[in-house]
Amino acid sequence: MIVGGCDLGSTTGKAAIMIDDKIYCGDIIPATTKPALTATMAMDSALKKAGLKSIDEIEYIIGTGYGRQKVPFASEDISEISCHGKGAYWALQSVRTIIDIGGQDCKAIAISDKGVVTQFEMNERCAAGTGRFFQVMAKVLTCGLEGIGSVSNISDNPVSISNQCSVFAESEVITLINDEKSIPDIITGINQSVAKRVVSLVRRVGIHDDVTLTGGCSKNLGLKKALENLLGTTIKPLPVDPQSIGAIGAAVFAKEKLLAKRAKELEVSSKE
Amino acid sequence: MESIKSSDVFKKFSGIATSLKNSEIENWKKQGGKVIGYFCPVIPEEVFIAGGILPFRMRGTGSTTTDSADVYLKPVNCGFPRHTFNQALIGEYDFLDGLVVNTCCDTIMRLAVDWEHAGIKTPFIYSLDNAHAGGEAMVGHFRNQLQKMKDAVEKYFNVEITEQKLQDAIKLCNETKLLQQKLYELRKLPNPPITGSETVAVMVAGSSMPKEQYNKDLKTLLDELGNVNTDKKYSARLMIIGCGHDDTLLCDIIEELGAVVVTDQTCFGSRVMIKTISEEGDDPLMSIAGYLVLDVPYCPKTIGTHPERKQFTMGLAKDYKVDGAVGQCFISCDPWAAELYLLKSEFQEAGIPFIWFEREYIPDLIGQLKTRVEAFIETINN
Numbered sequence: 001m002i003v004g005g006c007d008l009g010s011t012t013g014k015a016a017i018m019i020d021d022k023i024y025c026g027d028i029i030p031a032t033t034k035p036a037l038t039a040t041m042a043m044d045s046a047l048k049k050a051g052l053k054s055i056d057e058i059e060y061i062i063g064t065g066y067g068r069q070k071v072p073f074a075s076e077d078i079s080e081i082s083c084h085g086k087g088a089y090w091a092l093q094s095v096r097t098i099i100d101i102g103g104q105d106c107k108a109i110a111i112s113d114k115g116v117v118t119q120f121e122m123n124e125r126c127a128a129g130t131g132r133f134f135q136v137m138a139k140v141l142t143c144g145l146e147g148i149g150s151v152s153n154i155s156d157n158p159v160s161i162s163n164q165c166s167v168f169a170e171s172e173v174i175t176l177i178n179d180e181k182s183i184p185d186i187i188t189g190i191n192q193s194v195a196k197r198v199v200s201l202v203r204r205v206g207i208h209d210d211v212t213l214t215g216g217c218s219k220n221l222g223l224k225k226a227l228e229n230l231l232g233t234t235i236k237p238l239p240v241d242p243q244s245i246g247a248i249g250a251a252v253f254a255k256e257k258l259l260a261k262r263a264k265e266l267e268v269s270s271k272e
Numbered sequence: 273m274e275s276i277k278s279s280d281v282f283k284k285f286s287g288i289a290t291s292l293k294n295s296e297i298e299n300w301k302k303q304g305g306k307v308i309g310y311f312c313p314v315i316p317e318e319v320f321i322a323g324g325i326l327p328f329r330m331r332g333t334g335s336t337t338t339d340s341a342d343v344y345l346k347p348v349n350c351g352f353p354r355h356t357f358n359q360a361l362i363g364e365y366d367f368l369d370g371l372v373v374n375t376c377c378d379t380i381m382r383l384a385v386d387w388e389h390a391g392i393k394t395p396f397i398y399s400l401d402n403a404h405a406g407g408e409a410m411v412g413h414f415r416n417q418l419q420k421m422k423d424a425v426e427k428y429f430n431v432e433i434t435e436q437k438l439q440d441a442i443k444l445c446n447e448t449k450l451l452q453q454k455l456y457e458l459r460k461l462p463n464p465p466i467t468g469s470e471t472v473a474v475m476v477a478g479s480s481m482p483k484e485q486y487n488k489d490l491k492t493l494l495d496e497l498g499n500v501n502t503d504k505k506y507s508a509r510l511m512i513i514g515c516g517h518d519d520t521l522l523c524d525i526i527e528e529l530g531a532v533v534v535t536d537q538t539c540f541g542s543r544v545m546i547k548t549i550s551e552e553g554d555d556p557l558m559s560i561a562g563y564l565v566l567d568v569p570y571c572p573k574t575i576g577t578h579p580e581r582k583q584f585t586m587g588l589a590k591d592y593k594v595d596g597a598v599g600q601c602f603i604s605c606d607p608w609a610a611e612l613y614l615l616k617s618e619f620q621e622a623g624i625p626f627i628w629f630e631r632e633y634i635p636d637l638i639g640q641l642k643t644r645v646e647a648f649i650e651t652i653n654n
Contacts, residue, residue: 066639081647082654105640116654122644124630 003258004046004058005250006039006074007083008067011103011131012216013042016247017050017058018255024050025244028216035070039063042247043073060258062250066104078253080246081109081120084214087249089115091238096208099198099227099235100245101217103131108202121204128165129197131217137190140173141183148187149220158188169193188222195226202231210236218242273499276466281493282473289476289518292333292364296481300326301367306429308370309394311353311380313544313568314402315372316560319422321441321483323431325370329479329540331518332356334364335634344386349379350604351633352516357383360392370396370428372421375404377573377607396428403565405575415561422557438556442549444483451490452478452545458497459534460592465500468512468533469523475540476518506532508652511589513537513615514600514628515571515608521635522600525642531649535592537585543568546584572611581611582618589624596652598645599628625652 007014013029026045032038043055052058055073063071064083071077080100088098089111098109106129110119123129138145159181163169169190176186194217202211213235217223219242228235240248276282288294297307307326310317317327332355338345341358359365371394373384384399401417403410422433455474458465466474474493478486508531512522517538526533536542549563569584570577589597597619601608612628619626627648631641 066643079643079647079650081643082650117647117651120647120651122629122640 001255001258002050002052002058003251003254004043004055004061005083005247005252005254006043006061006063006071007065007080007244007246007250008035008039008042008063008071009065009080009102009216009246010105012243013038013065013067014244014247015039015042015046016244016251017046017052018248018251019050023240023248023251025241025247028241028243035067036072039067039071039073046247060254060261062254062257064246064250075254076257078250081107081122082117083246083249083253085109085111085117085249086115086252087245087247088212088214088238090248090252091240091245092210092212092236094210095212095236097202097205097211098245099202099211099213100215101130101194101198101213101223102215106130106198106201106215108198108205110205110208119205121201123197123201128169129194129201131215133169133194134190134217134220136167136170137173137187140170140177141186143183143187145220148190149222155182155184155188157182157185158192159185161189161193188226191220191222191226194223195230198227199230207231207233209233212236212238212242214238214242214245216243273496274501276470276493276497276500279493279496281489281496282470284489285477285493286470286473288480289473289520290333292331292359293367294481296485297326297328297367300482306369307367308372308396308425309365309368310372310374311356311383312374312376312402312571313539314376314564314571315374315400315421316418316564317479318438318441318445318549318556318560319418319425319433321444322433322437323422323425323429325425325429325431326482327479328368329476329518330356330365330371331476331516332359332633333518335359344390345379348604350377350602352602352605353377353379353383355633357386357390360387360394361390365392365394368394370394370398370425372398372400374400374402376402376571377605396425398424403570403574406565406570406577406580408566411558411561411565414565415555415558418557418561435554435556438560439551442551442556442559444487446548446551447487448478448483448490449545449548451487451494454494455490455497456535456542456545458494461502463502463504463506464532464534465497465502467523467527468510468536469520469527471533471536472517472520472523472540475544479540479544506530508532508595508649509534509593510649511535511537511592511594511597512541512600513585513597514612515539515602515605516633517541517600519635521638522598522631522641522645525638525645526598526649529642529646529649534594535588537569537581537588539571542588543571572607578611578614582615585615586618586622589619589622594624596625596627596648598648599626601628601630602633603630605630 063074068077335355340361599612
């Protein structure tokens with residue numbers, strides 16, 4: 001059985017292919033101005049990784065993410081909240097709380113011991129607590145997103161960023177730079193500021209171990225550390241790329257849907 | 273009939289609900305009739321009708337910006353009064369001869385001042401002090417406030433609002449409420465012949481045109497609903513709870529995802545029609561005050577009334593057999609934000625899935641809203 005998932009996020013496109021129970025994730029593709037093109041590029045990459053020649057070999061595909069309705073080859077679409085729950089549970093069955101920090105939003109998702117989403121919360125409107133916030137900060141600090149994640153662990157004296165609005169926080173950071181605060185102190189302060197925002201969201205659904213982190217911002221080790229400190233628990237790493245969890249969850253759903261479809265077809269044919 | 277959308281009466285209601293000016297008002301004005309805008313269902317339209325004046329429930333329909341209103345109001349004021357005020361500033365409410373605001377919330381209360389300050393030419397402006405708490409003790413107080421409003425309307429518009437005229441207006445509005453109750457009864461069916469989105473249009477039209485004609489049209493619509501195909505299956509039965517639900521955005525999102533909105537606890541919906549005003553007694557103003565203070569669940573602005581509202585809301589959820597509830601409030605609407613926070617845990621305790629969020633009065637960030645609603649429906653179906 002060959003199934004697939006395609007997660008069209010606000011800043012990247014991801015695809016995963018499941019052959020029997022093995023997952024093949026494609027490269028993370030930066031979003032283009034054409035969602036269908038981003039989806040195709042992501043899926044082409046996954047096809048290569050899976051050693052498949054054509055998308056026609058995939059029997060069922062689920063689209064997810066903000067652009068889920070624009071995935072041209074999807075059989076149907078499912079929200080990224082459900083897909084992140086499904087994907088994280090597939091990757092690590094002890095997970096009960098998922099923190100998904102993507103390009104333009106942040107979600108806290110609670111799942112049951114069966115891997116079913118029971119509750120979720122999402123950030124309201126603004127970019128605080130999302131990848132966009134980090135992008136704005138990385139630009140001001142001219143350190144790139146990688147820099148935000150890597151230098152934060154060496155700060156002993158993090159600054160306090162009080163503004164949650166990315167626009168005002170940018171001004172705050174510029175003031176700190178002019179005050180000659182060290183870059184590691186500022187970056188640690190930024191990570192702590194985002195972590196505080198995210199943790200308040202997680203508290204609404206409840207913090208239940210194991211907790212894991214998905215989405216593009218899961219690669220920011222400074223943020224992960226700040227979250228662990230505030231949550232008072234360890235964030236469990238996943239055995240697959242956490243940025244591709246939405247696509248993986250979509251592929252798992254695709255498998256379930258295909259099995260259900262086949263069972264229904266079998267039932268109909270046996271009646272005939 | 274596949275859907276009520278193809279009905280001419282429904283199209284008329286929908287047109288009225290999605291605009292401010294409509295042909296019914298134009299005709300009314302051509303015949304020399306006066307129109308009073310009012311902001312909240314706690315301001316009884318019966319008083320205006322008894323004075324021969326057409327009541328029009330204020331809304332910001334059609335607004336795309338608050339550029340003009342922002343000169344007077346701040347972004348901390350919620351979008352409903354800001355967009356509505358903006359529509360007035362750009363002339364969309366020129367058909368009004370009067371405006372009645374009330375102590376519904378701080379911003380709306382202040383609008384009477386802003387209205388005059390901005391030079392909007394609405395000749396009659398009145399501020400009604402409504403009951404700030406529930407309970408028997410408030411009925412007399414509110415009756416006196418209604419008397420003052422009635423006196424002011426009589427004096428300014430040079431009309432006499434007799435007790436008989438008030439009784440007649442109560443009967444007319446009760447007929448509206450009873451017809452709307454019949455409409456809501458149909459939504460209790462396993463496959464309702466009318467969607468939530470369609471119901472919003474019917475309800476909003478009810479406060480935007482003369483009642484006699486509305487009642488006649490609604491009777492026709494109810495007859496037509498008997499011919500609507502009810503085979504359509506829905507993935508979930510939901511209810512909407514929250515402030516000023518005068519657009520179809522949220523219902524449209526829910527219903528495009530395969531679920532159906534079967535009831536609501538909103539002030540353009542169930543809260544205006546769930547009960548009728550007593551036609552007994554010799555003091556119609558007291559009957560109206562009693563209805564508004566004791567019978568209708570007050571909005572969350574009213575002190576100490578959450579338990580009654582909770583009971584009312586839970587009762588709706590049970591009667592309409594909802595699978596989940598969706599709460600919405602406009603950004604900066606503190607009373608509703610607090611109310612929905614309380615209701616969330618109460619619904620969860622009752623085993624009914626509940627989601628709530630803040631949104632702008634004029635729809636924005638539709639993608640995020642769709643994701644939340646879709647995930648919520650998926651959670652219910654899981």
